[in-house]
Amino acid sequence: MELMIFIGLQASGKSTFFRTHFATTHELVSKDLMRNNRNKARRQAQLIEASLKEGRSVVVDNTNATVEERASIIQIGKMYGSEIIGYYFESRLKNCCDRNQLRSGKAKVPDVAIYATIKRLVRPCYAEGFDRLFYVRVAENFRFDVREWQENEVKDG
Ligand SMILES: Nc1ncnc2c1ncn2[C@@H]1O[C@H](COP(=O)(O)OP(=O)(O)OP(=O)(O)O)[C@@H](O)[C@H]1O
Ligand SMILES: [Mg+2]
Structure with missing residues (x-):
């Protein structure tokens, strides 16, 4: 049993990645649905x-x-003995704002929301309790480049 935690700015590709990779195998829990x-x-x-x-x-x-938001989720996962897997989505401000502009309706957020999130955004690390961590980047045509997380690597550069 897996508990996956997505991490990344608005419009970094999280929900799209869910739809293309996990929609048939995993339950979706998202504050956007409430x-x-x-x-x-x-x-x-x-x-x-x-x-x-x-x-x-x-x-x-x-x-x-934030580490705190993730900690409360990780704690639940540990209680039920699930594997805790983190996916960090490349979060370059410009790319995310550009993709956000292309969205419509409720999916499109004010740019200030993205600025506020980038100020809070803390890269995950294994010490938080993740069993596995991945670094995801949006690629062409709704594909994604997924690599294993390297703790010392420069991200989003
Ligand atoms: N691999 C991809 N190729 C092309 N377009 C993509 C890709 N991934 C995402 N997009 C587009 O980028 C936009 C943002 O993606 P998405 O809604 O998945 O982001 P999100 O991280 O879930 O954002 P939020 O946190 O606001 O919910 C969408 O319009 C989506 O269609
Ligand atoms: Mg989303």
Whole structure:
């Protein structure tokens, strides 16, 4: 059983990657799917727990920018003995703003939201409790380049 945590700026490609790679095998948990909920963190924890309890693998698709946000998710995964896998999406401000501009409707966020997230964004590391970590980059035609995480490598450069 896997608990996957996506990490990356808005428009870094997380939800697209979910659709192309995990939609048929993993439950999707995302705060974007609970716009009217007062306590999204609590609701998210409940949904993750409900899936893991039944042995279903989960993807948590938010920006998950900080160590603290990730820690509360990782803690639930450890409780149920799931493998904790992190996917960090290349988060260059310009690329993400450009892709965001091309979106429409609710998917398009104000640029200031992306600026706010990049200020909080902390790269993940194994010490947080990940069993596996990957570095994902958007490639041409809805493909993705996925590599194993190298802790000392310069990212987003
Ligand atoms: N590999 C790709 N090739 C081409 N376009 C892509 C690719 N991945 C994502 N996109 C496009 O980039 C935009 C942002 O992608 P997506 O919505 O998946 O980002 P996100 O990280 O889920 O953003 P948010 O955090 O705001 O939900 C979308 O318009 C999507 O179609
Ligand atoms: Mg998304």
